[in-house]
Amino acid sequence: MRQWMLRITAYAEKLLADLDTIDWSDSLKEMQRNWIGKSEGAEVVFEIDGTRIRAEEEYEKVTVFTTRPDTLFGATYMVLSPEHKLVRSITTQAQRAAIEEYQKITASKSDLERTELAKEKTGVFTGSFAINPVNRERIPIWIADYVLASYGTGAIMAVPAHDTRDFEFAQKFNLPVVQVVEPPAGKDWQGFTDDGVAVNSDFISGLPTQEAKKKITKWLTDRKLGKKTINYKLRDWLFSRQRYWGEPFPIIWKKDAAGNLYHEALPESSLPLLPPTLEDYKPTADGQPPLARATDWLHLPDGSLRETNTMPQWAGSCWYYLRYLDARNTGAFVGKDVEAYWMGKSEVTKPGVDLYVGGTEHAVLHLLYARFWHKVLFDLGQVSTAEPFYKLVNQGLILGEDGQKMSKSRGNVVNPDDILVEYGADAFRLYEMFMGPLQDSKPWNTKGVEGVYRFLGRVWRLFVDETSETEFEQAETTATDKANVKLLALIALNASIKDVPASPGQLKPLHTCIKKVTEDLDAMRFNTAISAMMVFISEAMKWEIQPVSVLATFLQLLQPFAPHLAEELWSKLQALQAGAPATSLPYTAWPKYDAALLVEAVIEIPVQVNGKLRDVIKVAITATAAELEALALKNENVQPYLAGKTVKKVIVLPKKLVNIVAV
RNA sequence: GCCGGUGUGGCGAAAUGGCAGACGCACAGGACUUAAAAUCCUGGGACCAUAAAAAGUCGUGUGGGUUCGAGUCCCACCACCGGCACCA
Structure with a gap:
């Protein structure tokens, strides 16, 4: 089957290096680093003994990858992955049956089985020998499934003295173990895998590991027996699916004069390419993807054919944040000016998306893919920044009341809809912010919602006259039209709220609160900001007279946390303030605290x-x-x-x- | 095994190296009420003591260290959570 791949490996180095430029958590960066899996080492070329007949011919060669070229003198055998392409040609007649049997068993195992059953090493000798380029020693060539075809060159030199896996294998199959690294005093050299000093290694003996690596790599390079190499665990990205739901590729297939297929990208003028309408979303009888069913769409007038694979779900999540900036633009995926305004760096905006909040489940896939796309777009001059999300925060998981991850099978799922009906959106929102630090996982506790609900009740009662509320409730029960908004007008503010100047004793708690809420919002410490507002309300409830100006400022602080309640009370307050313009809370300027008022x-x-x-x-x-x-x-x-x-x-x-x- | 993170009351949690436990939940006592709910007030780390207190001792996973002073900084260890895992 012909599939599409995206060459994300070409960006491995940039994806790795630019992690240092972004404000993400250490654990998240570390996960990406591990996923990219950069490792520096050397490729070393081994000749295979007996593969030439005349002296002027070249030997068959195997290249291995190692991060420890300094241990080359300790290589006592070699292992190829069972899938390695040379296995067939180097296997001797006597070993052929055993080798083929082993290959068959390996092929039948899933990747998972191959790693999970990893306790006991297995392998088979091919019957051939490789020649160690540094000392011309003949070492046996084995195949074993602990060597993966997909990593490095799919072949290793085994140094059992200084590699745990090789050591286990050598023990099991009685292969020789030769010390080539001297560990620090007090440590056993057998199975010692850290840095030490080279021994039994001819011209690098006596050198510390790092220098020994450099020297032997240069020695190999000079003789064309090897070279310095960097390997990544990151694999290229299989980017096509054979189903209907997904973006179609803007690619068409043509035939050249000789009748060979070649492909072309659609011109920009025919973008975006929309999927055809289909009655039947199943693949065709001969195994073609569903899009092949849309014969009118598939065949272009000039005889060329459209690509019928579709893109995976990831495609959309890799650039949605750019499309959101300019979603109705029909001429481009995003307008240049719009992109520069929102994504570019300026005095008011940070580069990229200002703040990206998401769960850790996206740590390596979505967040790595999106960074990759963004970097490609950046290199094409389509976006202003090299990174899409400079600041990213992982919100913690809300666990069930039992402290376990919420799941249907455990029966500890809390449905937000129920909470919304019972306590309202403000209380729900406020509680989630009050529970603890945003980044931490913490258990849900419905009693805790009642706590913040009570706080909102206290705020309400600070503002609203109780008898007027009773009148409202009575009117509401008798009203024929329940949705009558005018009933709300019955609710009146407390008589103790007056348009009078605030006393120093009132301004101090207010400004303490402004300071705390302002600072905590910046640092996303919502829990302590809410606590500060609770303290302020307890204080304000004690006052005989509540100045309008003080309460108004408080509502500005409350607005981001409990927007509905704050806006409702704000509109009532405005009626009290002579000449106050009728603005909505989010459009008012954020209050500033006066440090002079805080001095004791x-x-x-x-x-x-x-x-x-x-x-x-x-x-x-x-x-x-x-x-x-x-x-x-x-x-x-x-x-x-x-x-x-x-x-x-x-x-x-x-x-x-x-x-x-x-x- | 490797990497990252977290350990503080009955519970969720606060605390620029400077009064540990703010704020909230749960709990207990009281006020209001015929009663309940709602609301308001008061209390609260543990130990020891006491009629009740005061005073005192101990206390931030464990063991060391630095400091006049450590939840906070350093070293070692333990436990839990998340990720990766035969990647040469």
């Missing part, structure tokens, strides 16, 4: 003796270090702890604390 005249200073708290004293904020020290030393709760001791030192931090060191 008298503060509490903890007094410690040898680091232990003994008293707290109240002092003027202006108290000097000398005054604090004097006050602390003569403090009656402190005195007993100084009795019979000498004061060695007194640590005084004005506005902070006093610590007396006494021995």
Whole structure:
């Protein structure tokens, strides 16, 4: 079957290097690094003994990949993957049956079986020998399924003394183990896989691992027996599917004069290419993808044929954030100006998507694929930035009430719809933000929703007159038209809310709250921002008169957390404020706090003796270090702890604390 | 096995190296009520003590270390969560 691949491996290096330029969590970056799996090493060419008849002929050769070329002198055998193309030609007559049997067994195993049954090493000797290029030693060539055809060259040199897998294999099949690395004192050289010093290795003996690698790689390169190589675990991306639902490829197939097929991209003028309407979405009888059923669509007037594979689901998720910027643009996938405005860097916007919040389940696939597409578009000059998502936050998983992952089988699923009906969207939203840090996984607790629901109730009662609410409720029960919005007009504000200037004692808690909420929003610490608002409300409930200006500012702070409630109360407040323009909350300027209002005249200073708290004293904020020290030393709760001791030192931090060191 | 993260009351959690447990849940006591719900007030880490308190001792997974002072910094270990896993 002919399939399409995207050459993501060509971007492996950029995808890896640019991780350093983006603000993602370490764990996420690490997952991508592991997925890309860069490893530096060398390819080494081994000749196969007995594969030439005359001296002037070349031997058959096998190339292996190793990250430890410095251990080449310790290679005591070689392993090819069972699928390696040379296996057939080098297998001797005596070994042929055993080899073919082993290949058959391997082929019948799934990838999963091959790795899960990995405890015990298996393999078969081919009967042939390779020649170690550094010392001309003959080493046996085996095949074994612990060597993967898809990685490196599909062949390895085995150094059992310094590789765990090779060591296990050598033990099982009684192959020789030769030490070529001297570990640090106290460690056994057998199975030692870290860096050490080369031994028994001719011209690299005595060199530390890193230098030994360089020297032997150069030696091999000079003699054309090998070269420095970088390998990636990242594979090219199989990008076609044989089903209907997916974007069709804008590709057509033609025949040249000799009758050979070749393909061409559709011109930009015939984009976007839409899928044809089909009655039947199944593949054709002869195994063609469903699109082949649309004969009118399939055949172009000039005799060429359309590609019938479709793209996988990933295709859309790789660029949707760009299309969203300019979704109605019929001339391009996104307008250049629009793209530059939203994705480019400016004084107000960060480069790329400002903030991307998503779950870890996308850590390697979606997030790597999207970065790849974006980089291709960037190299084509179609987008302004090299990365799509400079700042990314993984929200934590909400677990069931039992602390387990929610799942139907466990029966611990909480349906948001039920919560919305019971407590409303504001309470639901507020609770999710209040539960704890955004990035953490944490268990759901419906009682906790009641807590924030009660807080919203307190906010409501701070603003709304109770008797008017009762009237509203009665009117609502008797009303014939339940949806009558005018009934809401019955709800009146508390008489204690007045358009009067705020006192310093009222401004201080307000500005404390503005500061905390502002800072916490920036750092996405929603839980502590909400806590600050709870503290403010408890305070404001104690006041006899609530100035409109103070409550209005509070609503601005509440708006991002509980938008519906805040907007409703805001509209009521505006009626009280003479000449206030009728604006909607999200369009008002975010409040600023006045640091001067937060300063305390008298503060509490903890007094410690040898680091232990003994008293707290109240002092003027202006108290000097000398005054604090004097006050602390003569403090009656402190005195007993100084009795019979000498004061060695007194640590005084004005506005902070006093610590007396006494021995 | 390797990589990343997290360990603080009964529970969710706070805490620029400086009063551990803010805020919330659950719980207990009280007020209002004929009663309940709702609401409001009060209490609360553990231990020891007491009629009740005060005072005291211990306390942020475990063991060390740095510091006048460590939940916070350093070293070792344990447990849990997530990811990768014969990648040479």
